[in-house]
Amino acid sequence: MVKYFVIPVIILLHLTGCAGIPFQKAERVPVGKIEPGKVKEQFALMLPEKFRIINSMVFEYKGEAFSFIGYSDVDTLEKTFAVAGLNQVGIKLFELTGNNDKTELKFAVEEFTKRGNFAEAVAGDIKKIYFDRLPGEGAVASMEKYEIVFARNENGATIEHIFAGAGNLLVEKRYTVDNIAVWSVNYYEYRIENGKLYPAGIILENHKYDYRLIIRLKEIRP
Amino acid sequence: MNKSKVNNMRIKFILIFLLLFFTATYGYSQDSQIPEKIRTDLNAVLSRLEKNMSGIKTIKTAFIQEKELAVFKQKVVLKGTVYIEKPARLAWRVDNPVKYVMIMSADTISQWDEDTGKVQKISLSKNPAFEAAIGQMSIWFSGSYSPLLKDYEISLLREKPALLKFTPKPATIAGNVIKSVTVDFRKDEQYINRIFIEEKGGDTTSLLFVDTRLNIPVEASAWKAGPSQN
Numbered sequence: 001m002v003k004y005f006v007i008p009v010i011i012l013l014h015l016t017g018c019a020g021i022p023f024q025k026a027e028r029v030p031v032g033k034i035e036p037g038k039v040k041e042q043f044a045l046m047l048p049e050k051f052r053i054i055n056s057m058v059f060e061y062k063g064e065a066f067s068f069i070g071y072s073d074v075d076t077l078e079k080t081f082a083v084a085g086l087n088q089v090g091i092k093l094f095e096l097t098g099n100n101d102k103t104e105l106k107f108a109v110e111e112f113t114k115r116g117n118f119a120e121a122v123a124g125d126i127k128k129i130y131f132d133r134l135p136g137e138g139a140v141a142s143m144e145k146y147e148i149v150f151a152r153n154e155n156g157a158t159i160e161h162i163f164a165g166a167g168n169l170l171v172e173k174r175y176t177v178d179n180i181a182v183w184s185v186n187y188y189e190y191r192i193e194n195g196k197l198y199p200a201g202i203i204l205e206n207h208k209y210d211y212r213l214i215i216r217l218k219e220i221r222p
Numbered sequence: 223m224n225k226s227k228v229n230n231m232r233i234k235f236i237l238i239f240l241l242l243f244f245t246a247t248y249g250y251s252q253d254s255q256i257p258e259k260i261r262t263d264l265n266a267v268l269s270r271l272e273k274n275m276s277g278i279k280t281i282k283t284a285f286i287q288e289k290e291l292a293v294f295k296q297k298v299v300l301k302g303t304v305y306i307e308k309p310a311r312l313a314w315r316v317d318n319p320v321k322y323v324m325i326m327s328a329d330t331i332s333q334w335d336e337d338t339g340k341v342q343k344i345s346l347s348k349n350p351a352f353e354a355a356i357g358q359m360s361i362w363f364s365g366s367y368s369p370l371l372k373d374y375e376i377s378l379l380r381e382k383p384a385l386l387k388f389t390p391k392p393a394t395i396a397g398n399v400i401k402s403v404t405v406d407f408r409k410d411e412q413y414i415n416r417i418f419i420e421e422k423g424g425d426t427t428s429l430l431f432v433d434t435r436l437n438i439p440v441e442a443s444a445w446k447a448g449p450s451q452n
Contacts, residue, residue, distance in 0.1 A: 056337050066338075069320055086289065089287075089316070097293065106293055
């Protein structure tokens, strides 16, 4: 009898990568009769266009975790960014700048550049997390009991923006191809600073390459 | 990235830390081109520092580390506490903006950080490069600089309290990364007030030691790689 219970649990844990969520999920509140366009509009007004933040970051891959401090300078309108990673004793691990089309690696310790295109991988994650947090033109909205989902097809893929919780804030952005998740970004515990919204917790899951990035907001710089 | 690669990466990062903060400030040049008077002054200052620091057995000091990244023109500030117990025990505890602990003892380095909640231990016996760096570090904290004749030019910027500038010679490990290291001693010259590192890429690091206490009993919890007990 026990195995009928244990086996599905093991399978479930395996599928979810045994990954816990160290943040509080948005409260499940009925969406009500709000206009989807209004949700998008209100959220846009609260998003900071430019920001400089310090985060702590944990990169999880195949049961290993590697933590560091991230400094990000992002302009979501111009779509430019500069990011640096430092270890906890202040040694710079990497530094890069870029925009939506181009990335320039200014510095990286040798370990990061040995395999694959490190700069493009980091830049890709920055863009997934901080750019395009509003549904694009032509996204179709569907109202569910606890969330509003905006979906848009783009070159054979679907990008969805999910708004939920009190205030109907962006809680998830996910990218799927043929209904298979390629990556997703979840935003948690929004806080307001200088009239703008900042998620205190972010989790990027790259299902394709099987890694997870956990980001905790530490400082918002003027 | 498998486990051993992640471990190797961690080892290298700690090694970089040791090189930046400790190796870089060990030696002084005995370059024969340095005028006799300056060399004599320098030797006298280094002998004095050695004498002043010889009576120090334990150190507990808060630190403020400001890393200025050239690309951002912004500082990342780290705050914490360092504990030192001669001959070779050091605890580096960061409290802000993240919580992190690195404990070095004679044969191991342990690390803990709040985000992963994990303690990682690295054996020094299996990492000769580490052993060498730790060995140099312990000499640095002993104040006995004379045996550490390394590949640096040294300038005496101020005689008392001593202010020394170390410039690594080309073709040295430190010379590839560091432009100069300036070490400013406290008034009583029993410990360092501030270390300022200029890197070749334009970044700078200032490490200011405040509320420094010498020769006080260090609480056992300081040597535990885990969350602060305070």
